[in-house]
Ligand SMILES: Nc1ncnc2c1ncn2[C@@H]1O[C@H](COP(=O)(O)OP(=O)(O)OP(=O)(O)O)[C@@H](O)[C@H]1O
C-alpha cells in the first residue's frame with residue numbers, strides 16, 4: 001500500500017516486500033572460491049526505490065541477480081512477498097549492466113522482444129513501445145539496428161525493453177552509467193515520471209552518490225569485498241523529485257554523509 | 271574492383287615476363303597467349319564439360335548447406351543427440367575424404383551421384399561444425415536476460431540462438447565453397463568420364479599443358495564467382511553483423 005512518497009514515517013509499520021536475511025554468495029572459480037557477498041541483510045518495502053551503492057566489485061550486480069532469481073544464494077534466505085525466490089518472477093524486469101541488445105533486431109524489435117520471447121503477440125504493444133522510445137528521446141530510431149546507436153542510446157533502448165513489461169519490480173544495474181551528465185539527469189527525471197504512473201518497487205545499482213540520493217527512498221551503502229551492508233540511509237526528501245531537489249539543504253547533507261562513509265571505509269582516500 | 275583488375279594484370283604480366291625471359295618449353299609453362307589460343311580452339315568443349323563440373327559444385331554446396339544447417343540445429347536442440355552423435359561426426363570429419371572417393375566408385379559406379387556425394391562429404395563438415403558452434407556460443411548474459419523475461423525455450427532457440435549462429439554458419443559456408451570445388455574435381459579424377467577434372471587428367475596424359483592451364487583458370491573463375499555469391503547472400507542476411515558494418 002505504501003507509495004513512493006511514503007518516506008520515513010511509514011517504514012516502521014510497513015512490512016518488508018523484498019527481504020534478504022544473512023544472504024551470502026560464493027562463486028567457485030578455477031583459483032578457488034570467491035566470496036562476493038558475505039552476509040547481507042536488507043528489507044525493501046513495496047513501492048520504494050532503493051539504491052545500492054559501493055565500490056566496484058563489491059557484489060552489487062550479484063545482489064541484483066539474486067533478487068531477480070537468476071542466481072541462488074549460497075547462504076541465507078531471500079523472499080519476495082514472503083515467498084522464497086527460486087526463479088524470475090512474472091512481474092519483474094531487469095536492466096543489466098551491459099545493454100545486451102539483440103544485434104539482429106531493430107530498436108523497436110528489441111523493445112518488443114520480451115513478448116516475442118514469451119510467445120505472445122507483439123502487435124498489442126507496438127504503440128506503447130513507440131511511446132516509450134519517444135519518451136527517452138529515441139523517436140525516429142525505431143527501425144535502426146543497435147550498432148547504429150551510441151552507448152547511451154543503447155542503454156535507453158534496454159530501459160524501454162524493461163519498462164514495456166510494466167513490471168512491479170524493476171531491477172536496474174547502472175542503467176545510466178553510459179550517459180553524459182545532462183542526459184543522465186533527464187533520464188533520472190523520466191524514470192521517476194514513468195514509475196509514478198504505477199507504484200513500482202525499484203532497486204537501482206549505481207556508482208554515483210548524487211544519483212543514489214536523488215532517485216531513492218533508501219540508499220544502501222556496501223563495503224568492499226567480501227561485502228557487507230555498511231548502512232542503510234533513509235532519504236526523506238519530498239517527492240516528486242524535481243530539478244530543484246538538488247538545492248534542498250537535506251540533499252547536500254545526504255550526499256556529504258555518504259561521501260564521509262566511503263572516506264571512513266577507505267574507498268576514497270586523499 | 272579496380273584493385274582486383276590491377277592485381278590480375280600484374281599477375282599475368284609477371285607470368286608473361288617469366289615466359290619471355292626463361293623461355294621454358296610450352297608443355298612446362300605455356301605463355302598466357304598460348305593458353306588463350308588453346309582455350310579459343312576448344313571453347314565449346316570446355317564449356318560443355320564445365321556445366322557438369324559446375325553442376326556438381328553447386329549441387330554439392332547446396333546439399334551440404336541444406337543438410338548441415340538443420341542437422342546442426344537438431345544436434346544442439348536435443349542434448350542426447352549432441353552427446354551421442356556429435357563425437358562420431360567429429361571422428362568422421364577427421365577421415366581424409368579423398369580416401370573415400372574410390373570406395374564411392376565401388377558402391378555407386380561412375381554416375382553424377384558418387385561425384386556429388388564426394389563433394390558433399392568434403393563440404394558438409396565445415397557448415398555443420400560452424401553451425402553447431404554458432405548455436406552454442408550465445409553470450410550467457412543474453413540467456414540470463416531471456417530467463418529474466420521468462421522466455422519460452424523454443425522461442426529462445428528460434429529468436430536468439432538461430433540468429434546468433436548465422437554469422438558463424440556463413441563463415442562455414444564460405445569454407446565449404448572452396449572445398450566443394452575441390453570435391454567436384456576429385457570426384458571427376460576418380461569417378462568420371464566428363465567434367466573439368468576428367469579433362470585435366472586427359473590433358474595431362476597428352477602433355478597438353480595450355481589446355482590444363484585454361485581449365486584451371488576457368489575453375490578459379492567459377493570458384494571466385496561462387497564465393498562472391500555467398501558473400502552477397504551473407505551481406506543481405508546478416509547486414510547487422512560486425513563484419514558488414516561500414
Ligand atoms: N560468475 C562469477 N564467477 C566468479 N566470480 C564472480 C562471478 N560473478 C561475480 N564474481 C565476483 O564477485 C564479485 C562481485 O561482482 P559483481 O559483478 O557483483 O560486482 P559489482 O559490485 O557489480 O561491480 P561493478 O560496480 O564493477 O559492476 C567480483 O569480485 C567478481 O569477481
Ligand SMILES: [Mg+2]
Nearest residue numbers: 060061097173
Ligand atoms: Mg556490477
